[in-house]
Amino acid sequence: MAESVGSYELKVKxxxxxxxxxxxxxxxxxGTARAGKEYEQLNGELIFENNETEKLLSLxxxxxxxxxxxxxxxxxxxxxxxxDDEEAEDEVPEDDSGSxxxxxxxxxxxxxxxxxxxxxxxxxxGQPNGRPPNTIPDTPENRIALLGLPTLSDVFQVxxxxxxxxxxxxxxxxxxxxxxxxxxxxxxxxxxxxxxxxVSPDLGGGDEEEDGGSPSCGDYIMHFFTFPFKxxxxxxxxxxxxxxxxxxxxxxxxxxxxxxxxxDVASHFGCTVGFPDAVTAVxxxxxxxxVPDTFASKVAALNDKYADASVGNVTGSNAVNxxxxxxIAWTLAALHHWWHGEKFLVDPGNLAFNVTIFCVGALISIxxxxxxxxxxxxxxxxGPKVFKYMTTGLLLMLWFTYITLACLEAYDVIEGF
Numbered sequence: 001m002a003e004s005v006g007s008y009e010l011k012v013k014x015x016x017x018x019x020x021x022x023x024x025x026x027x028x029x030x031g032t033a034r035a036g037k038e039y040e041q042l043n044g045e046l047i048f049e050n051n052e053t054e055k056l057l058s059l060x061x062x063x064x065x066x067x068x069x070x071x072x073x074x075x076x077x078x079x080x081x082x083x084d085d086e087e088a089e090d091e092v093p094e095d096d097s098g099s100x101x102x103x104x105x106x107x108x109x110x111x112x113x114x115x116x117x118x119x120x121x122x123x124x125x126g127q128p129n130g131r132p133p134n135t136i137p138d139t140p141e142n143r144i145a146l147l148g149l150p151t152l153s154d155v156f157q158v159x160x161x162x163x164x165x166x167x168x169x170x171x172x173x174x175x176x177x178x179x180x181x182x183x184x185x186x187x188x189x190x191x192x193x194x195x196x197x198x199v200s201p202d203l204g205g206g207d208e209e210e211d212g213g214s215p216s217c218g219d220y221i222m223h224f225f226t227f228p229f230k231x232x233x234x235x236x237x238x239x240x241x242x243x244x245x246x247x248x249x250x251x252x253x254x255x256x257x258x259x260x261x262x263x264d265v266a267s268h269f270g271c272t273v274g275f276p277d278a279v280t281a282v283x284x285x286x287x288x289x290x291v292p293d294t295f296a297s298k299v300a301a302l303n304d305k306y307a308d309a310s311v312g313n314v315t316g317s318n319a320v321n322x323x324x325x326x327x328i329a330w331t332l333a334a335l336h337h338w339w340h341g342e343k344f345l346v347d348p349g350n351l352a353f354n355v356t357i358f359c360v361g362a363l364i365s366i367x368x369x370x371x372x373x374x375x376x377x378x379x380x381x382x383g384p385k386v387f388k389y390m391t392t393g394l395l396l397m398l399w400f401t402y403i404t405l406a407c408l409e410a411y412d413v414i415e416g417f
Contacts, residue, residue: 001160001161001162001163002162002163002164002165002166003038003061003062003063003064003066003162003163003164003165004063004165004167005061006060006061007059007060007061008058008059008160009057009058009059010056010057010058010059010075010158010160011054011056011057012024012026012046012054012055012056012057012077013053013054014048014052014053014054014055015053015153018048018050018051018052018053019050019051020050020082020083021047021048021049021082021083022047022048022080022081022082022083022150023045023046023047023048023080023081023082023083024045024046024047024048024055024077024078024080024081025044025045025046025077025078025079026042026044026057026075026076026077026078027043027044027075027076027078028041028042028043028073028074028075028076029073029074029075029076030073031071031072031073031074031159032070032071032072032073033071033072033073033160033162035073036062037062037064038061038062038064038071038073039059039060039061039062039073039160039162040059040060040062042057042059042075047083059160061162063165065165066164069162069163069164070161070162070163070164071161071162072159072160072161072162073159073160073162074157074159074160075158075160076156076157076158077152077156077157079151079152080150080151080152081150082149082150166305167305170305189234189235189238191238192234192238193231193234195230195234196227196230196231196233196234197227197230197231199215199219199220199223200215200219229258232254232258233251233254236251236254237250255292259288259289262288262289263285263288263289266280266284266285266288267280269284270284276410278349278350278354278406278409278410279406279410279411282354282402282403282406282407283403283407289321290317293313293314296313296317297310297311297313297314298310300313301381307379307380307381310381311369311380311381330344330346350406350409350410350416352416352417353405353406353416354402354406354409356417357401357402357405357406358402361398361399361401364394364398365395365398368391368394368395372387372391
């Protein structure tokens with residue numbers, strides 16, 4: 001848990017029956033965390049009333065404002081004991097034989113419990129478990145009473161791990177980046193080319209990975225696939241030139257050039273193998289322009305606490321593709337035809353059919369996103385593995401369905417509109 005949580009409620013549950021009053025002692029034990037510094041020490045007792053099966057143990061975490069923190073302490077339960085309930089005995093009617101029998105069994109268990117505690121307190125070293133031989137008579141009543149004594153389950157101790165606050169760490173990172181931005185962002189063309197030719201381990205997968213790790217097989221594969229792009233963008237001017245504006249403009253121009261090249265290559269490939277333009281557009285061209293957006297969303301999801309940046313990147317990139325990618329091209333074409341006294345006409349083709357299928361898939365995706373906000377899942381991204389795999393499978397199925405229907409309509413297998 002983060003140190004900024006303040007208080008954390010730890011559940012203590014009672015199984016296999018709920019009759020009678022039970023006392024359960026508890027205490028905290030230092031590990032790497034120290035009482036009074038990282039957390040408030042606890043040493044007390046929980047009392048389960050009759051028919052009560054759950055209690056909450058409140059842990060208080062002390063916030064220190066550490067940039068990196070990973071300490072732990074233990075919360076353990078002691079041997080439970082049966083409490084005498086004299087009020088319940090007075091309320092039992094004279095003719096209630098069942099309640100009287102239960103009361104007698106409870107009294108028998110209390111007597112055995114006291115004898116066991118006395119034996120444990122008188123334990124001698126050198127004897128089995130440090131206890132003297134069992135002196136409780138082996139009678140049917142005692143055997144039944146021993147079976148009814150409350151005992152601890154296999155899980156009677158938990159380790160509470162305290163980590164640094166993500167909000168505090170993000171704030172410090174932002175302040176450091178703002179204060180040392182000119183230093184951290186400064187690089188030379190030599191450094192950029194060295195970085196382009198080097199294979200670096202992916203350290204963006206979480207806090208568990210350590211700096212300086214060796215590159216994995218996947219890192220080498222990704223390096224060879226992305227090396228042409230790394231080498232090309234190593235020519236981008238460093239960020240210390242003109243306050244980073246030159247780097248920004250050249251990067252945008254490079255991205256636009258790559259997008260144009262990918263579109264032309266996909267069009268030539270589709271023409272070579274005989275694919276219709278509609279099929280090429282929704283497959284190769286769409287993949288070429290959307291894969292970078294996918295990796296950008298992944299980076300945003302890893303580095304941001306919320307899913308806003310990751311999900312917003314998808315809608316933002318689509319808005320740029322539609323409003324700028326199509327809008328600017330159509331505007332220039334319309335101006336060109338107007339200048340020559342001609343009319344600019346665009347054949348809609350199967351655009352209406354594809355847009356309709358896309359809108360249906362988008363509505364289903366938005367519905368899935370809203371469902372994932374339920375408490376059992378936890379949010380739009382991440383969550384339990386079952387929900388992650390189910391969501392991934394559903395979204396991939398929607399994409400394959402869209403591609404299949406668009407291709408079938410382009411080949412006149414099904415009729416569009």
